[in-house]
Amino acid sequence: MFLTMVLITITVIQTSIAQRIKGSDTVLPLAQKESETYMKLHPKARLTVTGGGSGVGISALLSGTTDIAMASRKMKFDEKAKFQQAGKMQVEKIIAYDALAVIVNKSNTVAQLTRQQLEDIYTGKITNWKQVGGADMAIVVYSRETSSGTYEFFKEHVMKNKNYKNSVLSMPATGAIIQSVSQTKGAIGYVGLAYLNNEVKALKVSYDGKTFVLPSFANAKNKSYPIVRPLFFYYEKKAEAKVKPFIDYVLSAAGQKIVSEVGYIPLN
Amino acid sequence: MQAFVKKTLLLGVMLGLWSILSAQETEQTPLEKVENQVEELSTSVGFLSKFKLSGYVQADFQGGQEKSKLKVGAAKSDEESTYMRMGIRRGRVKLTYSDKIANMATSGVFQVDITEKGIGLKDAYFMFTDPWINGISVKAGVFDRPFGNEISYSSSLRESPERSTGCLNLFPGERDLGAALIIQGPKNHPLNGLKLETGLFGGNGINQDNDNKKDWISHLSYKKSFDNVQFGLGASFYYGSVYQGNDTVFQMKDKEFILKHNDGLGNYSERMYYGGDAQLLISTGLGMTNLRVEVISGKQPGLKESSASPSTSALPQGKTYRRDFLSFVAYFIQDFGRHSIVLKYDQYDPNIQVAGNEIGKGGTTKGDIMKQNIGFGYLFRINAHLRLMGYFDWAMNETTSNLNGYEKDLYDNTFTCRLQYKF
Numbered sequence: 001m002f003l004t005m006v007l008i009t010i011t012v013i014q015t016s017i018a019q020r021i022k023g024s025d026t027v028l029p030l031a032q033k034e035s036e037t038y039m040k041l042h043p044k045a046r047l048t049v050t051g052g053g054s055g056v057g058i059s060a061l062l063s064g065t066t067d068i069a070m071a072s073r074k075m076k077f078d079e080k081a082k083f084q085q086a087g088k089m090q091v092e093k094i095i096a097y098d099a100l101a102v103i104v105n106k107s108n109t110v111a112q113l114t115r116q117q118l119e120d121i122y123t124g125k126i127t128n129w130k131q132v133g134g135a136d137m138a139i140v141v142y143s144r145e146t147s148s149g150t151y152e153f154f155k156e157h158v159m160k161n162k163n164y165k166n167s168v169l170s171m172p173a174t175g176a177i178i179q180s181v182s183q184t185k186g187a188i189g190y191v192g193l194a195y196l197n198n199e200v201k202a203l204k205v206s207y208d209g210k211t212f213v214l215p216s217f218a219n220a221k222n223k224s225y226p227i228v229r230p231l232f233f234y235y236e237k238k239a240e241a242k243v244k245p246f247i248d249y250v251l252s253a254a255g256q257k258i259v260s261e262v263g264y265i266p267l268n
Numbered sequence: 269m270q271a272f273v274k275k276t277l278l279l280g281v282m283l284g285l286w287s288i289l290s291a292q293e294t295e296q297t298p299l300e301k302v303e304n305q306v307e308e309l310s311t312s313v314g315f316l317s318k319f320k321l322s323g324y325v326q327a328d329f330q331g332g333q334e335k336s337k338l339k340v341g342a343a344k345s346d347e348e349s350t351y352m353r354m355g356i357r358r359g360r361v362k363l364t365y366s367d368k369i370a371n372m373a374t375s376g377v378f379q380v381d382i383t384e385k386g387i388g389l390k391d392a393y394f395m396f397t398d399p400w401i402n403g404i405s406v407k408a409g410v411f412d413r414p415f416g417n418e419i420s421y422s423s424s425l426r427e428s429p430e431r432s433t434g435c436l437n438l439f440p441g442e443r444d445l446g447a448a449l450i451i452q453g454p455k456n457h458p459l460n461g462l463k464l465e466t467g468l469f470g471g472n473g474i475n476q477d478n479d480n481k482k483d484w485i486s487h488l489s490y491k492k493s494f495d496n497v498q499f500g501l502g503a504s505f506y507y508g509s510v511y512q513g514n515d516t517v518f519q520m521k522d523k524e525f526i527l528k529h530n531d532g533l534g535n536y537s538e539r540m541y542y543g544g545d546a547q548l549l550i551s552t553g554l555g556m557t558n559l560r561v562e563v564i565s566g567k568q569p570g571l572k573e574s575s576a577s578p579s580t581s582a583l584p585q586g587k588t589y590r591r592d593f594l595s596f597v598a599y600f601i602q603d604f605g606r607h608s609i610v611l612k613y614d615q616y617d618p619n620i621q622v623a624g625n626e627i628g629k630g631g632t633t634k635g636d637i638m639k640q641n642i643g644f645g646y647l648f649r650i651n652a653h654l655r656l657m658g659y660f661d662w663a664m665n666e667t668t669s670n671l672n673g674y675e676k677d678l679y680d681n682t683f684t685c686r687l688q689y690k691f
Contacts, residue, residue: 074495
């Protein structure tokens with residue numbers, strides 16, 4: 001009886017602790033949905049979720065202004081070194097996978113691109129849609145800001161670490177890319193799979209130049225779509241007791257079901 | 269008359285109504301008031317965010333053997349043998365102003381050192397970066413000499429209480445007065461890891477420039493990071509001179525100092541260093557494994573009993589002794605979570621042309637004695653602001669039977685316990 005009361009007390013304390021979650025705009029819709037559901041199950045829990053980019057989230061974790069950092073890329077070496085200098089031990093958890101969709105305006109006749117063509121477009125070697133089988137129209141290139149994990153991931157995996165061309169238009173959030181691409185005929189951009197909607201057209205992508213695959217939940221899960229990345233939660237080891245109930249929930253069957261519902265790929 | 273009164277009253281009423289209506293027009297709604305206040309606050313915060321105040325305080329408790337020279341407290345009295353002192357080793361306050369002017373990143377930095385011994389200038393410089401590729405910067409004022417890695421490695425991060433003996437002798441105070449050009453690949457550019465810093469300096473530390481010659485200092489470095497490994501490599505060059513304030517100039521030849529004729533008062537002795545540095549950081553589940561090495565060799569003009577670089581406003585007046593030197597330092601730090609162990613070795617040979625019993629003959633003095641230090645340390649990063657250090661420095665020196673006091677190793681080991689607060 002006493003033990004039960006202690007356990008209930010601990011559970012109440014844990015679930016009533018306010019937690020701040022900050023970082024990647026890609027992870028944002030997932031974390032929001034997970035936290036809403038979690039707060040319904042644990043009415044005393046208070047979770048606030050804000051975006052800003054992976055870099056912003058990791059900086060906030062370092063400065064102690066968030067409890068969980070959301071990231072769509074792994075923590076960089078310099079960031080790890082800063083945590084070490086600050087006497088903080090970070091813990092990394094993969095919570096889901098995401099496919100990165102390359103999008104164009106709905107009126108664009110181009111339906112597919114190779115990785116090399118994407119690299120050439122983003123580095124400025126290809127500047128007109130007619131060079132890739134489309135209309136004679138200048139390509140307007142949209143990307144995320146440098147603090148975004150999506151920016152880093154696209155550069156590393158699609159552009160093979162080449163530099164973005166100078167005239168690329170940097171957008172502060174994924175929603176802004178969707179909006180800009182939907183309103184600009186010659187536009188191209190990239191967004192997380194969960195953000196895909198009917199206002200834009202997703203392109204098929206090929207890494208081998210032969211098989212072109214459309215970004216979809218099924219294609220990402222069966223690994224036929226090539227641009228897939230893990231999504232992370234980072235937290236401080238000493239705050240584990242505080243954040244673990246929520247993270248355990250995200251990793252549970254119920255939490256992973258939400259991952260699918262939001263449009264990301266669950267861990268299993 | 270009645271008509272006049274009526275007209276006057278009507279005019280008064282109209283004026284009153286007009287003033288009420290205009291007052292209603294200018295009166296702000298609560299929302300507009302809040303919006304204006306937010307705008308004002310936003311402007312103020314925007315301006316204040318251009319300033320950054322940072323710093324750290326190092327409170328030391330030191331113990332030293334009878335021949336040691338502790339960095340805090342008063343010098344040892346004749347009555348004391350082993351002695352202990354406590355004091356503020358460094359009390360730094362740094363103010364940085366950063367702003368974009370005409371799309372150009374600019375910054376101005378002032379740093380002072382405030383301890384019980386007084387207040388001293390550490391940094392006073394400005395820097396601006398080109399607005400086109402963000403890869404070329406100009407820096408001018410008093411700042412760290414761009415040579416090697418040890419100089420620019422902040423004392424608040426360094427795992428030992430002091431820099432290596434060689435660094436302390438060759439670059440007293442670390443800083444110099446001058447201007448430098450910094451060329452680095454822009455952020456997110458593949459060449460971002462490559463950096464060239466090159467500039468002209470007074471060669472006299474933070475003191476007033478006092479001669480016509482300027483020293484050229486350059487450092488070319490490359491840093492690359494992977495998921496769990498980071499390495500850095502660098503090469504440095506120092507080409508300068510030291511004023512000869514005396515017509516007696518000695519130069520080494522066949523293990524002894526020889527008087528050099530026709531090269532005396534008012535001329536300059538060459539001060540030339542070559543340096544190489546390498547750093548390796550590995551991130552493991554335990555924390556970081558950190559290895560840093562640096563080697564410097566070259567020509568150093570000094571005095572009879574000291575090979576230290578000039579660091580006063582006055583021109584040197586003593587006899588000049590030209591020596592070829594070699595300096596080496598290696599740090600090894602292994603983290604275990606918030607705890608670290610530190611192992612450091614450094615060696616400074618001010619005169620590589622003589623060794624052992626050769627010293628004390630041919631005009632050589634204690635200024636030609638090689639020194640080695642082996643340091644053992646422990647660090648505890650209590651939190652993001654507080655760090656505790658325990659460090660034992662085992663100091664060794666070259667011995668010679670031809671120099672009084674140096675027939676055996678000096679009793680000059682030291683122990684430092686330091687608590688650092690950083691903000």
